[in-house]
Amino acid sequence: MEYQNIFTSLDENIFTITINRPKQLNALTKDTIREVGVAISEAKKNNNVKGIIITGSGEKAFIAGADIKEFSDFNVTKGTELSAHGHNVFNSIENCGKPVIAAVNGFALGGGCELAMACHMRIASENAKFSQPEVNLGLIPGYGGTQRMAQLIGKGKAFELLMTADMIDANEAKNLGLVNSVTTLEELLPTVKKLLLKITSKSPYAIKQIIKTVNALYNKELNGFESEIEEFGNCFGTEDFKEGTTAFLEKRKANFTGK
Numbered sequence: 001m002e003y004q005n006i007f008t009s010l011d012e013n014i015f016t017i018t019i020n021r022p023k024q025l026n027a028l029t030k031d032t033i034r035e036v037g038v039a040i041s042e043a044k045k046n047n048n049v050k051g052i053i054i055t056g057s058g059e060k061a062f063i064a065g066a067d068i069k070e071f072s073d074f075n076v077t078k079g080t081e082l083s084a085h086g087h088n089v090f091n092s093i094e095n096c097g098k099p100v101i102a103a104v105n106g107f108a109l110g111g112g113c114e115l116a117m118a119c120h121m122r123i124a125s126e127n128a129k130f131s132q133p134e135v136n137l138g139l140i141p142g143y144g145g146t147q148r149m150a151q152l153i154g155k156g157k158a159f160e161l162l163m164t165a166d167m168i169d170a171n172e173a174k175n176l177g178l179v180n181s182v183t184t185l186e187e188l189l190p191t192v193k194k195l196l197l198k199i200t201s202k203s204p205y206a207i208k209q210i211i212k213t214v215n216a217l218y219n220k221e222l223n224g225f226e227s228e229i230e231e232f233g234n235c236f237g238t239e240d241f242k243e244g245t246t247a248f249l250e251k252r253k254a255n256f257t258g259k
């Protein structure tokens, strides 16, 4: 598909989605979110893709939030629709069976912070800044921020950031557990890629089940412990299990297929 608001690339089985509206600090329009959703579903289907990076174009912003101009005249119905659409796409990132890491290269505000939180991990450059500034606009986060922020950093600190709209820097975000690690801007993409290459050298089947079972903790309709028992058992029926154990016994590197 031809994208207007993002660009994508595939290198060493790592698929990179770059939000590309630098003049608007990569603010998310509905179309941009839709394109991210299409790119994620294409990456999911493509057997050559083993891991996914989401980042922003330029050196200033990851994503400075939802595009305020686009929703400034919205009513209740349109606001609800936009939020539901974003939830669908962000849920598809979170539940994507392949590892997704946000390379946060600058402002990650509002919907930008929410998109980063929907990824499995976040690596930030030193210039990154995080905030949920919706209360300044008479809004609340609409793309999962109230839920995922509390999951990631705990209820008390999440209440503080959500209610004050305070902007925090990369190191504070790391101290809170909002980001996994901090690096220089130059090293950001190489660092994320290195991490993904490490993860994608493991069993893709096992990685997919890790995503599924950890996410089960946060899904009220599922029992994470039961999910773990079931998926642990299922692993024994896979080629990856046979290959992993055989490679260990033969003292060689495993060559996983994800089957």
Ligand code: CO8
Binding pocket: 023, 024, 025, 027, 064, 065, 066, 067, 068, 069, 071, 078, 079, 080, 082, 083, 086, 107, 109, 110, 111, 112, 133, 134, 137, 139, 140, 141, 142, 143
């Ligand atoms: N939407 C639209 N345009 C934006 C946005 C945005 N979120 N952020 C920046 N821009 C535009 C600016 O309007 C400006 O455009 P122009 O040059 O045409 O005037 C350009 O990007 C550059 O921005 P600034 O000149 O403001 O750059 P500064 O370096 O002075 O400031 C900031 C950078 C601090 C990031 C500042 O731009 C800012 O505060 N931006 C808004 C941040 C914000 O409030 N984001 C949250 C939006 S709300 C949200 O995300 C809700 C998510 C859930 C939605 C659910 C929908 C129902």
